[in-house]
Amino acid sequence: MSLRMRMLALIGLFLALLAVAGAAVMVANARDAVRAEMASALDLGIAVGQAEAGRGAVPDAVAALDRLGLRHLRFIAGDAPAEPLGDHDAGHASTPGWFAELIGVAPQAHALTGADGHVLLTVVAEPQDEVAEVWEDMRDLALATLVAGLLLLCAAWAAVGRALAPLARIEAAVRHLRAGRYEVGPGDGLAGGGVPELARLGSGIAALAGELAAAGRENRRLGQRLIEAQDRERRDIAREIHDELGAALFAIKVDAGRILRLSEEPKPEAFISERVEIAGRARAVLSMAADVHRLSRRILVRLRPAMLDQLPLGEALSGLVDEWARREPEVRWSLDVAEDGAPHGIDGLDEVLRLTIFRLAQESLVNALRHARPANVSVTVRRRTDRVEVVVTDDGPGFREGPGAAERGGLGISGMAERVRALGGELSIGPNGGQGTRVAACLPCVPAGLEGVA
Known part of the structure; x- marks a missing residue:
C-alpha cells in the first residue's frame, strides 16, 4: 500500500472511530433523555387523569383527555388495554426496530x-x-458527518498528493544518480514542494549529486594524469633503453665481432698487437656490460624496488637515503624511523602499505633534488598504534601554499596523492616553516587485505 493510501486509511479510521464514539454518546444521552421525558409525561398524565376522572364518567374523561392531544400520553378506560402497549401508532414505522431496542425505553403505564x-x-x-x-x-x-468526512478525505487526498509529489521527482533523481548522471538540482524537482522534510532530503540529494559530479570529474582528471604519467614513464624507459642500453649493446656487438675476427684469423707478424687489441676490446665489453647492468637495475628499481623483497622497510629506506647521499654528497641527509608502541614496527605493515611508504619517500626525495636543490633533506617515518606518519622536509626555495597543492603539482605528486587517498590516508604538501617544503602523509594501519582496498 502506498504512503498516500496509508495516510488516507488512517484518516478514515480516525473519522470512523470518531463517528462511532459520537454515536455511542448520543445514544446514551438519548436513552436518558427519553426516560426523563417519559417520566415527566407520565406524571403529567396522572395529574390530568385524576382531575378528569373526578369530574364525571370515565368514558367521557377518556374522550376529553384524548381531545387535549397530550404528547406521548394515551388514556385507557379500566385496567385492560384495548391493544398492546406501543403498537397503536403506525406513524413512526420508519424508525428501525434495532434502533428502538438500542434506546431500550419501554412504554410506562400507571393505573x-x-x-x-x-x-x-x-x-x-x-x-x-x-x-x-x-x-x-x-x-x-x-x-x-458522512458528507463532511468525504470532503475531508478528498481534501486530504489532494493535500497528501501534492505534499508527496516531490518524492517521485526525488526517486527519479536517485535513479539518475545510480545511472551515473549527476546533473540534478533544485530545478529538477528536489526543492521538496514546500514540505521542510522533503526539502531537506532534496537538498541533501542535490548536494550529494554535486559532490559525486565533482568526484567524477576529479577521477577523470586523475585518470588522465595517471595515463599521462604511465606514458611518460614508458617514454623515459624507452629512451633510456634506446639511448643507453641500445648503444651499449651495439658497442658490445661491435667489440665482440672484432674479437671473433681477430681470434679466427691470427697473423703471426701482428700477434702482439692483436692480443693488445683483443684485451682492450674485452675490457670495453666488460665495461659496457657493467653499464648495461647498472642501467637495468635502475630501470627495475623504477618499476619495483627489489630491495623491499630482500630487506625490511627500515633498511630499504636507509639504502635509499644512502644511495642519494652517494649521488649528492654535498647535501646533508638524515633518516629517523620511530616506532611508538607498535609491536612489530614498520616491518610488520602490509606489503602495499610498505610499498606506499617507500614510494612516498622516493618521490619526495626526487622532487626535492629536482626542484629545490636543498642543503638539508630529512626523512621521518613514525609508526603509531593505528597509523603511520611519513614526513619529508627540505630547506629549498619552498612550495607554493594553498588548498589543492598536491593536485596542482606534477605527475609524481598526483600519483602520491591518489595512492594515499586510495588507502584511506591524507597527504599534505606545503611550506616547511619559514623555508623549504614539507611533504606529510598519514596512512591508517589496516590489516591484511589492503591490496583489495588499493
Whole structure:
C-alpha cells in the first residue's frame, strides 16, 4: 500500500472511530433523555387523569383527555388495554426496530383507582415519538458527518498528493544518480514542494549529486594524469633503453665481432698487437656490460624496488637515503624511523602499505633534488598504534601554499596523492616553516587485505 493510501486509511479510521464514539454518546444521552421525558409525561398524565376522572364518567374523561392531544400520553378506560402497549401508532414505522431496542425505553403505564379500589383509568406514556425524533436527528447528523468526512478525505487526498509529489521527482533523481548522471538540482524537482522534510532530503540529494559530479570529474582528471604519467614513464624507459642500453649493446656487438675476427684469423707478424687489441676490446665489453647492468637495475628499481623483497622497510629506506647521499654528497641527509608502541614496527605493515611508504619517500626525495636543490633533506617515518606518519622536509626555495597543492603539482605528486587517498590516508604538501617544503602523509594501519582496498 502506498504512503498516500496509508495516510488516507488512517484518516478514515480516525473519522470512523470518531463517528462511532459520537454515536455511542448520543445514544446514551438519548436513552436518558427519553426516560426523563417519559417520566415527566407520565406524571403529567396522572395529574390530568385524576382531575378528569373526578369530574364525571370515565368514558367521557377518556374522550376529553384524548381531545387535549397530550404528547406521548394515551388514556385507557379500566385496567385492560384495548391493544398492546406501543403498537397503536403506525406513524413512526420508519424508525428501525434495532434502533428502538438500542434506546431500550419501554412504554410506562400507571393505573388510577377509585375509592372502592376499582381501576378507573390507565395512563400510558409511550416513547415512540421521542425515539423517532432522536432517530431523525441522528440520521441527519450521520448524513452530515458522512458528507463532511468525504470532503475531508478528498481534501486530504489532494493535500497528501501534492505534499508527496516531490518524492517521485526525488526517486527519479536517485535513479539518475545510480545511472551515473549527476546533473540534478533544485530545478529538477528536489526543492521538496514546500514540505521542510522533503526539502531537506532534496537538498541533501542535490548536494550529494554535486559532490559525486565533482568526484567524477576529479577521477577523470586523475585518470588522465595517471595515463599521462604511465606514458611518460614508458617514454623515459624507452629512451633510456634506446639511448643507453641500445648503444651499449651495439658497442658490445661491435667489440665482440672484432674479437671473433681477430681470434679466427691470427697473423703471426701482428700477434702482439692483436692480443693488445683483443684485451682492450674485452675490457670495453666488460665495461659496457657493467653499464648495461647498472642501467637495468635502475630501470627495475623504477618499476619495483627489489630491495623491499630482500630487506625490511627500515633498511630499504636507509639504502635509499644512502644511495642519494652517494649521488649528492654535498647535501646533508638524515633518516629517523620511530616506532611508538607498535609491536612489530614498520616491518610488520602490509606489503602495499610498505610499498606506499617507500614510494612516498622516493618521490619526495626526487622532487626535492629536482626542484629545490636543498642543503638539508630529512626523512621521518613514525609508526603509531593505528597509523603511520611519513614526513619529508627540505630547506629549498619552498612550495607554493594553498588548498589543492598536491593536485596542482606534477605527475609524481598526483600519483602520491591518489595512492594515499586510495588507502584511506591524507597527504599534505606545503611550506616547511619559514623555508623549504614539507611533504606529510598519514596512512591508517589496516590489516591484511589492503591490496583489495588499493
